[in-house]
Amino acid sequence: MCGIVGIIGNEPVAEGIVEALRRLEYRGYDSAGVATLEDKHLQRRRAEGKLRNLETRLRDAPLMGHIGIGHTRWATHGAPNETNAHPHATDRVAVVHNGIIENFRDLRTELEAGGAVFQTDTDTETVAHLISRELAAGQPPAEAVRRTLSRLEGAFALAIMFDGQDDLMIGARRGSPLAIGHGDGEMFLGSDAIALAPFTDRVTYLEDGDWVVLTRAGASIYDGDGNPVVRPMNRSLATALLVDKGNFRHFMAKEIYEQPEVISHTLANYIDMATETVRLPEDLPFDFSQLKRITICACGTAYYAGLVGKYWMEKYARLPVDIDVASEFRYREVPLEEGGLAIFISQSGETADTLASLRYCDSQGQHILSIVNVRESTIARESGTVFPTLAGPEIGVASTKAFTCQLTVLACLAIAAGRQRGILAESDERKLVHALVEVPRLATQALKLEPQIEDIARDLSRARDVLYLGRGLNYPLALEGALKLKEISYIHAEGYAAGELKHGPIALIDENVPVIVVSPSDSLFDKTISNMQEVAARGGNIILLTDEDGAQASGDQPQATLVLPKMFQFVQPLIYAIPVQLLAYHTAVFMGTDVDQPRNLAKSVTVE
Template identity: 55%
Template structure:
């Protein structure tokens, strides 16, 4: 959600910043802009819409200078217009801002009484005027920046450049991520390491309240009190190649094909290759006496958590409380002493999940996070991180990160069940082997694109879709419905198949396809009965099942996709892949923007 890239260096800044913004497109945006300072003079160029519009604007109005900042904006305050696009300028300063300034109205009113005029509808412009007001009072850029951020309430990541200062770039963060990249004779700011990947592999992640002063040869970082602090410089393994499409039409298509690698690499990290046993790091608590687990996440990660609930309840016999983070942080449920908070996030920066983390930690819960970006804010604030190895996920719709999350949760379940004495060595080996066999089965599923495309043709013609699943397959039905809504804009709802007669069956007619997640090993007879009821009412039945299930469904299903036979334990992971492929194929038929669907952002870093 929004993206920042900045540089202070010795090369022309505009092409560096522009390419940084290209790498941040995955976060979602609806306008963009760049500003530079050359010979002490500030200049900027902005455009509504995609970065190609900004590129054309820059061709007409080139920006020179070796210090610059850029921004991709996802509209919150004010429409996505050129006027509201960042960077924002006031007097002797230009800024870009991610997040929401909660007290901007009060700041704006105070500044207007001083005779200042505002040109935009954004909350961010108040930051620029406040910063310039301190400059006009005679403060240095460094002191003005510190005075400004002390006045701000809410979430922000800010980059600032100043008239008369070609060799200066200041950044600040609170509640929204910001990283510093170290180069030779140049320094960089970025919303995440992806923005900086081709520029520097030496990264420092600012912590909440931090602000930094960058010149070509020096970085100085301060905390919220203005004291100098040292944040570790970490080496990132991200490369330009990892964030390219590699010949695929879309990042989502590429990432769908990376399911086997994401699952395999994640499992390789958390299993012993010699003994073929789960090898998670030691838990900071006694698993045997754990009173309760609270699982929370947002979006697809929440559905991964729901699958984790089924596993942990059934195999580890743990009581589970689960809720979406945006609700849990305001529900204030009672927490047992020394319970476990299990949080799931691809980015590790999801605002609501991060807020819950802090509240649960304050309530005395042990915090374990399942993350794809371990050096994120959530990673730094957790007691333990169980890291996925999914690699960068650029498409807004999460795919491979979801199956990697499930792989970690499955391994965690086996580990907990073993430590609690609820499975013997033979059962442990059976479950672990089924996990380790998944990458090869995932490769088989990737050979089903053509068959799934035939199913997609039915879906693409419909306005409404029902997804059905039972037991642990229910969250996979929800994931399928979410993916379809996200990227094809077709209305889809997921229901527990047993609930069909309690209302949703009234929706079924020949115009409403029914997609079922129905492996023969999971409550199949019950699901079959529900599908027969739907078929009797004219529903078009589309099913993902295995060979045994297909034999029983052949007389009622219009389309059947046969998946490899796998242990019921890992079926939710495998069945995720084809429902995601289905959404992708439907989106292609509908001609939507697959990687950057309307109104959505990859990383939701504000409420």
């Protein structure tokens, strides 16, 4: 999760920008930089590594401008070095960027053909050159940005500053968050309200697709179509909290909406965006080509992420996977062949049953790989290899963004395993990685279903029992959907493999039992639809999650249909998780439960 800060002030801003960036250190980063206007001309200071390196650079070569932008970067395109650190600039514009520009290769080729000279390997520099080209053609800054935004594909947040313009800054968001801070004769931009807390508690959150023109006099906000809009100003509590809920009612809602951003940064840790290949640590103590079997252990939502990982690993790497809930595995004394790989998944890295299972596998001579969100956790410390999920702090007890980041890591592992084992060709790897790169944008589109989901949840909140059905990769999502609903709404729910419907669960179907069917129009669609018809014949109320083709094929059988974008089958679990989460969330809101801290549950289960 990169950090973005912008300040239009009345005194030198570099020190304040660094202070704000320090408040975003919890997001993680590998380089940092600041740009200001000195005598109305752009000047930058950047440094690889920690913020203290940037502070040293600024002590040696101070920046005294009264307008500036700053950034902490997780490398996506290009190595984590000073050259690729933000801000990126031409002689006309400086840009900081959070997210992924999916079509940057095509744009870069077009720009180079027109004479643009690139200095970095990043996708961000493409944005700077596009804006510069529009400025050179005579467009004013706001119009240059508007035209540039129309060319960009992906999920991103931007802060932009212009040479010669010491009272102008432009921000934009599509997928990744961005907030405006209101001061007295000063204005601020930040990717999180916590970054703005040292300067103001008056915050306006841009909505998806918005862009804003800032001057010291205030903010002019426009929607994605360029129409002026008004967004409410909020009083932020970020000065008192480590992580602020922003303009969301609950942390869970905020964390659901953070998924386009955190997925993109998890991808950045494991993928070379420029070559569309998976990038794993060079010092892995095992080789997938030498493995005969993988063991996966986890609890709760993390277990369902592992179940999706099993499907991926077996299909794309042809590598058998045993998976079990850690509370059962730890007592089974499972026979394990020495030199095998055991994968442990935990948001907190402190889950007691998972840790006990890890220690058993370690005693049996297994290579230990953990997928955790807290790098300093016990599970991480006791693992031979750690694959961090870059979800940032997850406050809501019901896991959302940690789940999709776990899926992201597992997807990358499956691709890497497939390549090492000779199952996937280089072209297959590029195709799968390209599908992953599209996930943040597709996730943003899925979030736009929220108003329809809220209407469905109103009816769902009246149910006593709910069934979830799915096949293949969507079966774990059915399990996860049922768990989410149980966790936070206290409605009884069960997830089933759709093919199991006739083996017992169909006896539960009547007009009072909603049946949520997760079924994109993939290779298993026809089979799942036949199960849906069996439900409809018995009066069941069907809620179908599918795409446009699936919606047309299903006819009028569903009571409600949520239509998601068409996507490659490989990445469906990452996207379909979002409406599943939102259904549970809004149902719980209608039920009036404590969404962030549901009864009887803890965020981290550190006892047996």
